[in-house]
Amino acid sequence: MPDKDRYAVFGQPINHSKSPRIHQLFAEQTDQLLSYEAQDVPADAFESAIHVFLRQGGKGLNCTVPLKELAWQRADQLSQRATRSKAVNTLILQENGALLGDNTDGIGLVTDLTKNHQINLSNSRILILGAGGASRGIIEPLMQQAPKHIIIANRTVEKAMTLSDEFSVLGKIKGCAYDDIKNSQFDLILNATSASLSGKLPPLADNILAEKGCCYDLAYGNKPTPFMLWGQTQNAEKSLDGLGMLVEQAAEAFYLWRNVRPETSAIIDLLNSERT
């Protein structure tokens, strides 16, 4: 029997990662012979873990919290979207031994919004909550959908300003404080803060979601996040979490590694049905 190509996700904590399951399902669906494991890797062990993984024949890696910026620094080459986002979630071993870094988070989000949920982003007023690594990864792919504008609100206003300065060459984007948006209206509000991870909600005013507007939390869990529940109280047409984005970013990584595009909808349905 031929050896299986090896892939893995590195991060910490990693024990609840759904990525091994998702990639196993992709491999079965597309008849690809590969293995995919989750490895608990803290930041200070990242370099040595990569070294060992490549020496043992690893072909590609996903990197998650807290390693995305380190992976960006470690990559020998970067895709354009990874260059700007300063974060890498996918490393691809090239034939010459170089590691190519890419970021599939943003395209995963856009695919979930536009294809799976039929949310039209063109000319829409988008609000992104948070100005950390998660926000960085999604701005360029969102801009490519030609929204009317993107506003980034953050507790620490300076971080939102820095981000908007960096991405202003791509389109209309502005950074501000939560207080500055209380009289505005948005068609789509994306929660890219880490607040949901601690069961918290960013300080949002009521009535900033436009009629027929949608809410999307980049985080996901078995239960609706506080932000999804907030969206429901604001009569959001859809109030979604990031499970679809997780599967779509994985599909894009799988495509980069194997040159085969898995079909995602049955897998999203399956994972949804397993929520308890």
Ligand code: ATR
């Ligand atoms: P990530 O890489 O997941 O984006 P991060 O870089 O630590 O993580 O960024 C976390 C983001 O969530 C930040 O924008 C943070 O706001 P500050 O920059 O002001 O710290 C935001 N955040 C975390 N908890 C929050 C909360 N309870 N309410 C609002 N924003 C929160």
